[in-house]
Amino acid sequence: MTEPTPDEPAVRVTTLELFFDLVFVFTITQLTDVLAEHLDWHTLGESVLMLGLIWWMYSGYAWLTNAVAPSSTFRRSMLLIGMAGFLVIALSIPEAFGDNGWAFGVGYLIVSLVHSVLFLRSAGLGGYQAASRFAPVNLISAGLVLAGGLLPEEHRAAWWGGAMVVQFFVPYIRRIGVLVLIAGHFVERHGLVMIIVIGESIVSIGLGFVGVELDGSSLLVALLGLGVAYYFYWAYFAGDDERSVEALRGIANPVHKARVAVWAWGYAHFPMIIGIILFSAGIKKAIxxxxxxxxxxxxxxxxxxAAGFMVGHAAFLMLLRLRQGVIHRLVAAVLVVFTVFIGRIDATAQLVAILVVMAGALIIEDAPAVLRSRSTTLHTFGR
Structure with a gap:
């Protein structure tokens, strides 16, 4: 993590926040399992809708702990209640569009209430003014989720979709006050949850071996899946996390900074996460x-x-005006989509193709910097 500027406090992610993230990531595990079990358009739509609702509130907690350190018994206790809400949501996911819709709605309401209470009580004057504007809209969204969970199953998607629309327009429905955004903490928090989410694809490799003989072919598929997960990591963390901190810090206007943060770490991260979930479901089928x-x-x-992850990260870089690597990711995404035709012939060959495309794009992106570094080193020794 880069050093904070003199006017930005050095705030690191706490272990309690990491504990919170582990509970959130359980929802990713549940969504992956549901999608792998019923890999069709209908289940994908339901998974995207649930993830959209869940990711919005997780992002809200990232903003919350950026403004409110969990440094008192009250705050830690409230975060524990929020974690309990996320756990209820996660446990209800397999039957959220069936008998457990009410549990999803109750868990979601708990998560929203805790978020609002902590912001209104603990975030200072600026945080209170902001929360007084967005908390009512968030609670309206939570009410729609709860109502949808209690209504008959055939109405659930419409009510939950309405909640997601409300969430998307929250930054535009009402002017949100100025929140002090600590760039280093904000970027680190999202980076840590992304590394855990990427790890979900590796967990899926292990789960894909349930009932499968451990032999050379299945091991090869597992190693190829690990290789693709590594390039998810490389794409996200190979210097771009450092650049994104500086880019966010460099935005002087706090209102514009908040808007960029919402789009880059809220909306642009969504296709990255759903991309990892999709790939994880696919690897379970490929093993x-x-x-x-x-x-x-x-x-x-x-x-x-894999393509969705690359497109999402390209959008993330563009939103931060970090143009290096955008073209490489978009070209890789297009080429990766065409590997579908290879997969229809051979599963292992498709994974090889995806790995080669992603590795090639990212290595080519890094090549100029590597050459410059070697040139500088040789020049230094030459002197």
Whole structure:
């Protein structure tokens, strides 16, 4: 993490925040399992809708702990209640569009109430003024989620979709006051949760071996899946986290800074996360297939998942005006989509193709910097 500027306090992510993130990531595990079990358009739509609702409130907690350190018994206790709400949400996910819709709604309401109470009580005057504007809208959204969970299943998607629309327009429905945004903490918090989410793809590799013989072909698929997960990590963390801190710090206007943060770390991160979920679901299908053809849904999950991650990160870089690497990611995303046709012939070959495309794009992106570094080193020794 880069050093803070003199006018920005050095605030690090606390262990309690990491503990909170682990509970949140359990929702990612649940969504991946549901999607892998029923890999079709209907389940994908439900998963995207649930993730959209969940990610909005997780992002709200990232903003909360950026402004309110969990430094008192009251704050820590309230965060524990918020974690309990996320756990209820996660446990309800497999049947959220069935018998457990009420539990999803109750958990979501708990998460929203805790977020609002902590902001209104503990975030200082600026935080109180901001929360007094966005908290009522968040609670309206939570009310829609709860109502949808209590209504018959056929109405649930419409009510939850309405809640997601409300959330999307929260920054525009009402003017949100100025919140002090500590760039180093904000970027670090999202980076840490992303590394845990990327780790979900590795967990999916292990779960894909349930009932599958451990042999050379299945091991090869597992190692290829690990390689792709590594390039998810490389794309996100190989210097761009440092650049993003500086880019966010460099925005002088606090209102514009908040708007960029919402778009870059809120909206642009969403396709990255759903991309990892899709790829993880696909890898579960690829392990037992090995050198056999994949069904279209599994081949699409692998390709669209990897491509979605790359497109999301390209959008993230563009929002921060960090143009280096954008073209590489977009070209890689297009090429990765075409690996669907390879997967329909051979699962392992598709994973090889995805790995080669992603590795090639990121290595080519880094090549000029590596050459400059070597040139500088040689020049220094020459002197």
């Amino acid at each position: 037992p297939a090995a050198f056999d053809p994949l069904k279209l849904n599994a081949a699409l999950a692998l390709a669209v998942g």
